[in-house]
Amino acid sequence: DAKTTQPNSMESNEEEPVHLPCNHSTISGTDYIHWYRQLPSQGPEYVIHGLTSNVNNRMASLAIAEDRKSSTLILHRATLRDAAVYYCIRKQGGSEKLVFGKGTKLTVNP
Amino acid sequence: SAVISQKPSRDICQRGTSLTIQCQVDSQVTMMFWYRQQPGQSLTLIATANQGSEATYESGFVIDKFPISRPNLTFSTLTVSNMSPEDSSIYLCSVEDLSLEETQYFGPGTRLLVL
Numbered sequence: 001d002a003k004t005t006q007p008n009s010m011e012s013n014e015e016e017p018v019h020l021p022c023n024h025s026t027i028s029g030t031d032y033i034h035w036y037r038q039l040p041s042q043g044p045e046y047v048i049h050g051l052t053s054n055v056n057n058r059m060a061s062l063a064i065a066e067d068r069k070s071s072t073l074i075l076h077r078a079t080l081r082d083a084a085v086y087y088c089i090r091k092q093g094g095s096e097k098l099v100f101g102k103g104t105k106l107t108v109n110p
Numbered sequence: 111s112a113v114i115s116q117k118p119s120r121d122i123c124q125r126g127t128s129l130t131i132q133c134q135v136d137s138q139v140t141m142m143f144w145y146r147q148q149p150g151q152s153l154t155l156i157a158t159a160n161q162g163s164e165a166t167y168e169s170g171f172v173i174d175k176f177p178i179s180r181p182n183l184t185f186s187t188l189t190v191s192n193m194s195p196e197d198s199s200i201y202l203c204s205v206e207d208l209s210l211e212e213t214q215y216f217g218p219g220t221r222l223l224v225l
Contacts, residue, residue, distance in 0.1 A: 034213065043114075043202050043216030044153065087152070096141050096206055098214060100153040 003027075004088045009105045012078045020073040020104055022088030027068050030093030035062065035073050037084040038103070044087065047073065083108045112137050112205050114217035122223045123193055130189045131220045133203035138183035141206035143214065144176070148199045156201075159186040193224045 005023040012018040024033065035047040048055055048062045050071070055062040061074040075082055087103040113136040123129050133142065142159040157165040157178055165178040179187045190197050200221050204214040 036214075043204070043219050044214075046213045046215065049213060096143075096158065097155060098143075098153075098204075099155070102152050 003090050003099070004101050006086075006088050006101065006104045008102065009107065011107045011109060012075075013109050014080060015077050018075040018078045018082070018106065018108075020075075020086050020088075020106065021070065022072070023070050024088070024090050025069040027090055028092070032091045032093060033062065033064060033068075033071050034089040034091050034098065035060070036087045036089065036098075036100075037082075038087070039081075039084045044100075047086070049091070078106075078108045080108050080110060082106065112139060112207065112215045114203060114205060114215060116201075116203060116217040116220050118220060119218065120221040120223075122225060125194050125224055127193055128189055128191045129193065129222060130187050131201050131203075131222075133186045133188070133217055135184045135205050139205040139207075140183070142180060142186045143204045143206070144178060144186070144188045145202045145204065145216075146199045147202060147219070153202065156188070159188075190222065193222075195224045198222055198224045 032049050032051050034049040036044040037047050038044045048057050048060050050062045063072045085103040085105050087100050089098050115134045117132045144156040145153045147153045155168050156171045157167040159165050159178050159180040161180045175191050177189045200219040202216050202219045204216040207213050
């Protein structure tokens with residue numbers, strides 16, 4: 001049970017921002033929210049993670065709702081290389097396991 | 111970040127045979143993991159490979175079918191035993207980065223086709 005809900009697919013245009021939503025309404029207080037992506041024919045790649053506060057790194061931003069029941073991964077300017085399956089994962093604090101759901105397949109149009 | 115390599119990158123095998131997949135990391139890591147990704151599906155954790163002790167298997171996976179070795183902190187193997195076409199999948203290893211709140215780095219995967 002992945003315990004997160006994501007849209008199956010989304011489309012974006014190149015150079016435009018992309019907002020990928022994730023619902024995790026049963027999240028517990030110690031669960032981190034992790035995002036990974038899997039480019040075609042590659043292993044998953046870590047994108048970003050957070051607990052309560054919004055987070056930024058060189059790849060993306062993570063906006064976490066105040067009640068923590070949902071989050072949004074933001075790609076500020078999508079490129080063709082961002083076309084991938086994006087996985088939103090609840091990671092229990094202290095547990096090493098990642099439980100992958102079906103993710104969102106992002107298509108980026110030129 | 112850790113750099114992970116896997117061998118072989120792909121293989122085609124006959125049913126009933128076994129294949130051993132190697133995972134090599136460029137730095138010492140505590141936790142290594144093996145995942146399976148069936149065609150068109152998401153990743154499923156097979157087991158956690160612990161150095162110096164037996165691997166910990168997830169529900170639905172057993173040691174007789176997927177024996178794992180972890181001889182040191184940079185290397186692990188996964189064997190897929192007595193293969194059937196249902197074992198055709200991508201097998202991926204990953205390692206945990208304790209310095210980054212337990213995020214994981216993944217290898218490129220081994221694509222296995224069983225005929």
